[in-house]
Amino acid sequence: MAPPLALTLGEPAGIGPEIVLLAWRARAAAGLPAFCAVGDPDLLCRRAAALGLDVPVVACTASEAEELFEHALPVHPNGVAATAAPGHPDESSAPSVLQSLEQAVHLVRAGIASALVTAPLAKSVLYRADFPFPGHTEYLAAQCAAPGTLAPRPVMMIWSPLLAVVPATIHVPLAEVPRLVTVELLVETGRIVARDMRDRFGIAKPRLAFAGLNPHAGEKGALGAEDEAVVRPAVDALRDAGIDARGPLPADTLFHPEARATYDVAIGMYHDQVLIPAKTLAFHDGVNVTLGLPFVRTSPDHGTAFDIAGTGKADPSSLIAALKLARRLSTADAAARAPERAGA
Ligand SMILES: NC(=O)C1=CN([C@@H]2O[C@H](COP(=O)(O)OP(=O)(O)OC[C@H]3O[C@@H](n4cnc5c(N)ncnc54)[C@H](O)[C@@H]3O)[C@@H](O)[C@H]2O)C=CC1
Numbered sequence: 001m002a003p004p005l006a007l008t009l010g011e012p013a014g015i016g017p018e019i020v021l022l023a024w025r026a027r028a029a030a031g032l033p034a035f036c037a038v039g040d041p042d043l044l045c046r047r048a049a050a051l052g053l054d055v056p057v058v059a060c061t062a063s064e065a066e067e068l069f070e071h072a073l074p075v076h077p078n079g080v081a082a083t084a085a086p087g088h089p090d091e092s093s094a095p096s097v098l099q100s101l102e103q104a105v106h107l108v109r110a111g112i113a114s115a116l117v118t119a120p121l122a123k124s125v126l127y128r129a130d131f132p133f134p135g136h137t138e139y140l141a142a143q144c145a146a147p148g149t150l151a152p153r154p155v156m157m158i159w160s161p162l163l164a165v166v167p168a169t170i171h172v173p174l175a176e177v178p179r180l181v182t183v184e185l186l187v188e189t190g191r192i193v194a195r196d197m198r199d200r201f202g203i204a205k206p207r208l209a210f211a212g213l214n215p216h217a218g219e220k221g222a223l224g225a226e227d228e229a230v231v232r233p234a235v236d237a238l239r240d241a242g243i244d245a246r247g248p249l250p251a252d253t254l255f256h257p258e259a260r261a262t263y264d265v266a267i268g269m270y271h272d273q274v275l276i277p278a279k280t281l282a283f284h285d286g287v288n289v290t291l292g293l294p295f296v297r298t299s300p301d302h303g304t305a306f307d308i309a310g311t312g313k314a315d316p317s318s319l320i321a322a323l324k325l326a327r328r329l330s331t332a333d334a335a336a337r338a339p340e341r342a343g344a
């Protein structure tokens with residue numbers, strides 16, 4: 001039996017706590033693997049009471065979660081109260097959010113949990129509390145750096161059965177994108193995507209489609225130099241390394257059904273270029289997956305939804321999809337690493 005998934009509660013004033021409660025209630029109908037929430041159990045009790053959700057919350061260790069899961073929502077207490085009211089974020093929540101994340105990462109890295117699933121956090125709240133990372137993605141990579149070594153490059157993928165996309169640059173101002181898109185970045189991103197699609201998603205020879213940066217992929221240099229000077233050499237290098245890569249392709253015609261049938265992952269040059277089509281096609285089924293880490297991490301594709309937090313309108317589908325995908329990927333990951341461990 002695989003260990004449970006570790007699930008953070010995210011921003012206390014957002015919909016994170018309530019979609020965790022709703023996912024637990026859907027556990028049998030959705031066929032969910034056991035998970036252990038990591039956070040403040042009182043926050044979950046308060047939110048359940050406010051929403052009239054009948055969810056017994058039990059504080060326990062993550063090792064006890066599996067056997068308790070059928071009858072109660074197991075919570076590994078993080079020891080820091082989270083008091084913000086729904087819809088009213090304030091930076092006093094930052095210590096609880098970060099402690100929950102840190103403990104959940106520890107549980108996964110220690111093998112007590114099989115994968116990490118994170119509920120949405122509010123970047124602006126953490127930035128005000130001096131959180132030095134753009135988001136979970138970069139924070140998690142930093143946690144994986146061995147002493148004295150560079151962090152692994154984390155790659156963000158938004159996955160659904162309809163479309164998988166990767167933004168090569170993530171949470172950076174648009175004005176900085178042309179400077180940040182380099183051959184090295186694209187080649188490393190392509191290699192990580194190809195490896196994780198093979199080892200974790202089970203696609204033997206993944207097909208990668210690179211979008212151009214400029215309109216019409218630069219129109220042979222007339223509408224911008226980056227596509228010929230950066231994207232094309234990166235694609236050529238990946239092809240030389242045996243990876244099925246194509247591009248630069250015009251982004252505006254990359255997402256209709258016939259185009260989507262020609263690739264497994266579309267790699268875009270910036271966040272909104274690929275997250276807009278991904279969330280438009282599959283907002284409630286989309287899952288945010290971090291590739292390039294030594295463990296599996298998934299998350300719903302949406303954010304904290306402060307406008308509906310505490311109203312009972314939150315839809316837990318994306319979190320449910322994230323929990324299912326985490327179990328699928330961590331099972332594949334364990335199988336791919338079994339020969340490594342046997343030889344060790
Ligand atoms: N993985 C993470 O931690 C993520 C965090 N965020 C953070 O969330 C905060 C708010 O971001 P926004 O751009 O407003 O996006 P958002 O996804 O929170 O909300 C956009 C719209 O979608 C609706 N919505 C979102 N999730 C929903 C759900 N499960 N059920 C029903 N309706 C839902 C909201 O009510 C809102 O109208 C920001 O601080 C952002 O940084 C955003 C995306 C991912």
Ligand SMILES: NCC(=O)COP(=O)(O)O
Nearest residue numbers: 134135136137138288299
């Ligand atoms: N737009 C995706 C997003 O904001 C999630 O970021 P992260 O917290 O998973 O790095």
